[in-house]
Amino acid sequence: MILFKKSTYTVFTYVLLVFLFQSCGSGEKKQEKQFSISIDGGSTRLSSGSILQLNVSATSEKQIDSVVAFIAGSRLTTDISSASQISIQLPNSLLGRHTISTSLFSGETSEHTSFQITIVSDIIPKQTQARVISMFNHDPEAYTQGLEYKNGYFYESTGLYGKSTIRKVEAKTGNVVLSKHIPETMFGEGLTIVGDSIFQLTWREQIGYIYTKKTLEKIGEFSYNTEGWGLCFDGEHLIMTDGSEYLYFHTLPPEFRRVKQIPVYDNNGPVRKLNELEYINGYVYANIYTTDYIVKIDPTTGKIHQRIDLSNILPVHFKHDAIDVLNGIAYDRKNNRIFVTGKNWPKLFEVEF
Secondary structure (H helix, E strand, C coil), rough: CCCCHHHHHHHHHHHHHHHHHHHHHHCCCCCCCCCEEECCCCCCCEEEECCEEEEEECCCCCCCCCCEEECCCCCEEEEEEECCCEEEEEECCCCCCEEEEEEEEEECCEEEEEEEECCCCCCCCCEEEEEEEEEECCCCCCCEEEEECCCEEEEEEEECCCCCCCEEEEECCCCCEEEEECCCCCCCEEEECCCCEEEEECCCCCEEEEECCCCCCEEEEEEEECCCCEECCCCCCCCCCCCCCCCEECCCCCCCCCCEEEECCCCCCCCCEEEEEEEEECCCEECCCCCCCCEEECCCCCCEEEEEECCCCCCCHCCCCCCCCCCEEEEECCCCCEEECCCCCCCEEEECC
16 A cells, blocks of 8 residues: 655646646647738728728638628628738728727638727818908906807906906907906816806816806806816707817716717827817817917817918017917807907907918
8 A cells, every 4th residue: 555645645636637637638729820811001090981901811722701890889891802802991980099800701610800990080181371350359367268259248268276267258348347266276277158058167176167148157067077178069069178189078067978079180190189169160170289270170070171370360569478378269150250369368369261
């Protein structure tokens, strides 16, 4: 009778189990890939609505019978151009980074693969220089964050901690006829008007305020989970920016529920730092923070159609030490007029572009 110590018995059991596992697995063969797929040209950046070409090489004599491809949950149109190439039609209304999942079928077998691409806009934005029509006085101490026009008055949100306000300004004179400070711990941001209510964002505090348009009396609050930058109303949703390349669509406060978000792209890639907004004739116009540009965005696709240069609208002799960047877009719907200004600018301008 052979006696084993406990440690010897444990080692023996482990070796036996490994041997049995390897013996059982030795009869299984790892299925080898029948096809190798790569993007033609190697570039993963493509224009919306374009054709994605995939190169296919077979490791056996098998041929592809059919291909199925999906992006963002939608099936794409595919075509087997030849034994070595597959064509995939990209959607015209989808932008940004996405994963394409493909399934190749050959006889009774199928192979699945996926890869990431970036879809940019197929539109080259029209380059436009703004032209000044008329000039108005503007409070040079107003750090403009949001701007609206209604019936001869500008409604303005100003920023900076301890100095943020919401105000009503007579357009003809630039006189502030009504102004309310928000708490010193809040940094005022974009605003928009819906009916008799005004909605104002704050920057990092994730709190928005609701006011009556007539008296600027605060009547409510709402919340959100991003930074607050720009705000406008498209007739159904409040559209908001947070400094990224996204437009966020929300239901009206106090619910302020996010319905969807879309990325904003031109033909080169994402356009970030979207700031103050205005909705004009079906398009969203956005200041690009720290620049002298406004972009015209199709809110259904996120594609930029126009880039407007406003670098020359403020005459040199009006500039002072506290002058900051272009910011603030307002629209007079009755008379089809567009107004712009900037942070601490002494003037506000009616422009065309």
